Amino acid sequence: MLKIENLHATVDGKEILRGINLEINEGEVHAIMGPNGSGKSTLSAVLAGNPAYTVTEGKVTFNGKDLLAMSPEDRANEGLFLSFQYPVEIPGVSMTNFMKAAINGKRKYQGLEPLSASEFLKLQREKKKFVEINNDLTNRSVNEGFSGGEKKKNEIFQMAMLEPTLRILDETDSGLDIDALRIVATGVTKLKNEKNATVVITHYQRLLDYIVPDFVHILYHGRIVMTDTKELVQKLEKDGYDWIKEQFPD
Amino acid sequence: MKEEKNIEQIGGEEYKYGFTSDIETEVIPKGISEDVVRLISAKKEEPEFMLDFRLKAYRHWLKLYEEKGVPTWAHLEIPEIDFQDIIYYAAPKKKEQLKSLDEVDPAIRETFDKLGISLDEQKKLSNVAVDAVLDSSSVKTTFHAELAKKGIIFCSISEAIKNHPDLVKQYLGSVVPHTDNFYAALNAAVFSDGSFVYIPKGVRCPMELSTYFRINAMNTGQFERTLIVADDDSYVSYLEGCTAPQRDENQLHAAIVEIVVMNNAEVKYSTVQNWYPGDKDGKGGIYNFVTKRAICKGDNSKISWTQVETGSAITWKYPSCILKGDNSVGEFYSVAVTNNHQQADTGTKMIHLGKNTKSTIISKGISAGYSQNSYRGLVRVAKDADGARNYSQCDSLLMGDKCGAHTFPYADINNPTAQVEHEATTSKISEDQIFYCNQRGIKTEDAIGLIVNGYAKDVLSKLPLEFAVEAQKLLQISLENSVG
Numbered sequence: 233m234l235k236i237e238n239l240h241a242t243v244d245g246k247e248i249l250r251g252i253n254l255e256i257n258e259g260e261v262h263a264i265m266g267p268n269g270s271g272k273s274t275l276s277a278v279l280a281g282n283p284a285y286t287v288t289e290g291k292v293t294f295n296g297k298d299l300l301a302m303s304p305e306d307r308a309n310e311g312l313f314l315s316f317q318y319p320v321e322i323p324g325v326s327m328t329n330f331m332k333a334a335i336n337g338k339r340k341y342q343g344l345e346p347l348s349a350s351e352f353l354k355l356q357r358e359k360k361k362f363v364e365i366n367n368d369l370t371n372r373s374v375n376e377g378f379s380g381g382e383k384k385k386n387e388i389f390q391m392a393m394l395e396p397t398l399r400i401l402d403e404t405d406s407g408l409d410i411d412a413l414r415i416v417a418t419g420v421t422k423l424k425n426e427k428n429a430t431v432v433i434t435h436y437q438r439l440l441d442y443i444v445p446d447f448v449h450i451l452y453h454g455r456i457v458m459t460d461t462k463e464l465v466q467k468l469e470k471d472g473y474d475w476i477k478e479q480f481p482d
Numbered sequence: 483m484k485e486e487k488n489i490e491q492i493g494g495e496e497y498k499y500g501f502t503s504d505i506e507t508e509v510i511p512k513g514i515s516e517d518v519v520r521l522i523s524a525k526k527e528e529p530e531f532m533l534d535f536r537l538k539a540y541r542h543w544l545k546l547y548e549e550k551g552v553p554t555w556a557h558l559e560i561p562e563i564d565f566q567d568i569i570y571y572a573a574p575k576k577k578e579q580l581k582s583l584d585e586v587d588p589a590i591r592e593t594f595d596k597l598g599i600s601l602d603e604q605k606k607l608s609n610v611a612v613d614a615v616l617d618s619s620s621v622k623t624t625f626h627a628e629l630a631k632k633g634i635i636f637c638s639i640s641e642a643i644k645n646h647p648d649l650v651k652q653y654l655g656s657v658v659p660h661t662d663n664f665y666a667a668l669n670a671a672v673f674s675d676g677s678f679v680y681i682p683k684g685v686r687c688p689m690e691l692s693t694y695f696r697i698n699a700m701n702t703g704q705f706e707r708t709l710i711v712a713d714d715d716s717y718v719s720y721l722e723g724c725t726a727p728q729r730d731e732n733q734l735h736a737a738i739v740e741i742v743v744m745n746n747a748e749v750k751y752s753t754v755q756n757w758y759p760g761d762k763d764g765k766g767g768i769y770n771f772v773t774k775r776a777i778c779k780g781d782n783s784k785i786s787w788t789q790v791e792t793g794s795a796i797t798w799k800y801p802s803c804i805l806k807g808d809n810s811v812g813e814f815y816s817v818a819v820t821n822n823h824q825q826a827d828t829g830t831k832m833i834h835l836g837k838n839t840k841s842t843i844i845s846k847g848i849s850a851g852y853s854q855n856s857y858r859g860l861v862r863v864a865k866d867a868d869g870a871r872n873y874s875q876c877d878s879l880l881m882g883d884k885c886g887a888h889t890f891p892y893a894d895i896n897n898p899t900a901q902v903e904h905e906a907t908t909s910k911i912s913e914d915q916i917f918y919c920n921q922r923g924i925k926t927e928d929a930i931g932l933i934v935n936g937y938a939k940d941v942l943s944k945l946p947l948e949f950a951v952e953a954q955k956l957l958q959i960s961l962e963n964s965v966g
Contacts, residue, residue: 280921282917305921305923308923329936333924338923
């Protein structure tokens, strides 16, 4: 589904990704872990096409297409979804209008007619129920005045609406209390199927207790320095990252 | 950062209505003088009182012009205007009185069609009566008969001068006297046409009244004059929409709108203004210097101004409310968009004279490109205006960092019981917001439309529905290519 080869990227002229190689197939769950500043969020931003980052080298194929040649919205419409670490507030724009623009943007890309208002509202009702979010969220402006937990739940709600094939969760567990974490993680798990793949970017074990990874990668200094199974998570939880730093000096 | 650079690369979408129609036009020579004023009045076969009205105004204007020159207090860079280089009167050559639409010049009909205005029966289905002003002379007024049944007068001001001289004499210049300001004096001297509305006592106008203005003849300044009188217990909603053909030379437009609202009456006046703003380098475009004012003369009367301003190179406009009647209400809802090199200095005046008068000001400025967008508002509470209340909210939205947004609120409160509130915010459309939308599959253009319409929602919701849809599209079009 996704193949990353020798990916290098910079922000403000500083090289953050220094040769990432990673292959993700349908149905898989990958965890990307690593100490602060190792490039985890940069990787997600580059894959989503954030214009603040510049790709200097490498190749990314998504469903056989050249991902890096696509605009951010086309990447989204091709099925790439990024759950933001810091979801952005858009005052005055209701979640309903926002999602309608998103859904119909995707349908247009796929050559489908836009959903009618009633079809859309029906879909929205179903998905809200599915991810256990309360009703008034969709009447509020996008993320405006949302608590940390509400914002993250809102990301999962959008994921449920858009049904992406590649789901990238960027530090989705940060700022969540244990109940919100459960709801968010359950949502992600319930939406998992053999056709989609999941990338979980995190520092901690706790989210991975719910979303069990098939592979765990350690990102350090812009490179994936280690790939293992879920047992690696426990070691990191117990020993921290110091041993990685020692093993892979700058 | 790449996106930031893009934000600065401001382009404007090509003006869609840049065409001229080939209609035979009768024009008088360039320039202004007492003779020109007399000529206009004569051509329009006006009664004596109108000529006096015009001459008085002309003499006042001349005095202002010679002593003080053009007004410069607004936050605008106005190139020098040569008032002798303007043609003050142009009217499509008249055939005999028209009985049906078939008799309207096909070229004129075509112009309307291009603008999406139809004079035919379709409008009846959409419940809109249109008094179309092509250049300066009214071509055709529809729904006359239907409105006449209710005693409503909706016609060109020229016809009103001929057919309803008493009403015109009583109210013309009563809200905006020719001494009001430089451009008001000029307009009073040379106005060529405009609309007149009279709603009799107790009548609720059954449809939205709508006027489309269109500047058409080369080098012709437009001086529209609109007068609306709503008698006791009446109601009317009036729509004004404008487009103009593309021009290289700057075109001066100095209109006056006067509204008189009597006891328990209500007038809603909505404008969507989309005149040629000039090209992306700031060349050409309309100068729009308008004086709009309403007086709530009667008790419990209400006036509501709603405007969406996206066009013109320079806009100088302050639709105002004089709240004279006790318990009268004035409202001003405005969205002003400036892009490229456009300049707008717009706002309102709320003059509280009566007791328990209330006013609301919601102003939303959107600046992009190299444009300058100013809100200028005055809230005045007179000594005897016990219990007056005002709420003002002035928000500015910036796109990119080459544009400017300015707020000039003035308050002049002379009564201790007055309650006056003012809130102001400034925000930016951030790259993060755009990217967030992009990541959900929403194109940058659509994202801007979404964000801007969300921002302007409080104002757009005040427009009549068919206008609101048009206005939403217009906002998005005006800002196309301004980010990303």
